[in-house]
Amino acid sequence: METKLTVKELKNRTDENEMDLSLLGITKVPVKEIAAVTKANSLDLSCNRIVLLPVGFCGMLQHLIKLDLSKNQLENLPDDMGKLQQLQHLDLYQNKLKKIPISFSQLKNLRWLDLKENNFDSSYLNIVGDCLDDKQCRTCAVNVVKAMKSAASDQERKRQQELKVKREEEAAKKKEEEIVALEKKRAKKLEKERRKIQWEEEQKLKELAAPVEEVDNTRNVSVESEVFETIEETKSSKSCFGSCIMALFIAVTAVTLGVYYYCKNHSSDQNCIVLNQTTEKIYDVLKIWLKSTLEMLKFFVDSLRDKVQHVTN
Incomplete structure (x- = not known):
């Protein structure tokens, strides 16, 4: 059974601003306890059995500058990864990732990124590169952020187009409803005039x-x-x-x-x-x-x- 880490134990595992939680067999990240150690802006969670990052991970750890999640079993990353805007170094080596969240476009300070040995398809591999050395990992960071910005732009453009179409449809529907209402009003007025004329004739x-x-x-x-x-x-x-x-x-x-x-x-x-x-x-x-x-x-x-x-x- 996995032992729950306390704030005191986490502080004991923190050296200056680096918290080392590697090789502990962790499956669930104690995000609240980690966030309580505010001085730790570097977090090492490598070599564990983490499959999924908990809700609130990115929101509660926005102060992180370095994050090591290598050699885990991550299949997906949170959609709100873009909240880690202070992040400069991210290691995701040897996981089971299939895609990169578009919110990576918001990681404006990211300088180093390792995505080797994941389950990406060829479209991602062309962006990620080999990451065999420090230079390639830096290039990987630049390319991924750039590609996600482009994807985010395309996504926003598509959203705006869909929004435009939706607004046009709503405007057309509203106009049609107004026309129907006007026709009903006109028909009601004509009926009233007809009954009035009929009454006068009688x-x-x-x-x-x-x-x-x-x-x-x-x-x-x-x-x-x-x-x-x-x-x-x-x-x-x-x-x-x-x-x-x-x-x-x-x-x-x-x-x-x-x-x-x-x-x-x-x-x-x-x-x-x-x-x-x-x-x-x-x-x-x-x-x-x-x-x-x-x-x-x-x-x-x-x-x-x-x-x-x-x-x-």
Whole structure:
């Protein structure tokens, strides 16, 4: 089991400004305890079993000038390596690194860098070089910082382009939303105007319909009055005509009955013979008269019906 290093032990391993934590089998870097020894600006963590640097390593150890992480098992470096801006010497020899963080572009004071025996592909190997001596390691530091600055510039340019595209898309979307909102507002206004015009037209139709209805009512009253008067006249005429016919019929019947009973007892009377002949003629005349009367009555009724229909229409 790995022994946890205390601040006191770290101070004991610090000579002036150099802290030596090599060959201790460390897997987890005690970054808080190291940061507590503020005078140590040179840190040697070589020949351990470190796979990953803890969160806060670069932020808490920004005062480091020299850092030796050679002969560990590091597969990745923190993205915030650029925070170690005081760093001048960095040894990453014999690890398992596959890429270099772009934040190396911020290591403006880096003068020496060893990246031999890592898992870089050919694109990185052309930048890193061989690092076989001090001069090549210095060249490596310059080349890596320069390459990462270029990559950072490209990355920033790409980010700005993406940001520009995003802003343009947002502006287009906002404009489209404004157009849609404007169209809705315009449609709502047109609908309101249409309903207003419709309401005004309905009011005008109501105003025009009121006098016509009043005239129709007056005309209906007049027609009803005329029909009533015509019916009353018809009733009166029919009553008078009927009364005359009835009176005439009674008179003729009375005379006929009187003559009949008289002549029945005086059949030899010359006057009865003449009366019988006269009565027969009277009957013939009466038949003709009744027929004419009925025809006149029919004509009167038809005329009256036409008059009533004319008044009604």
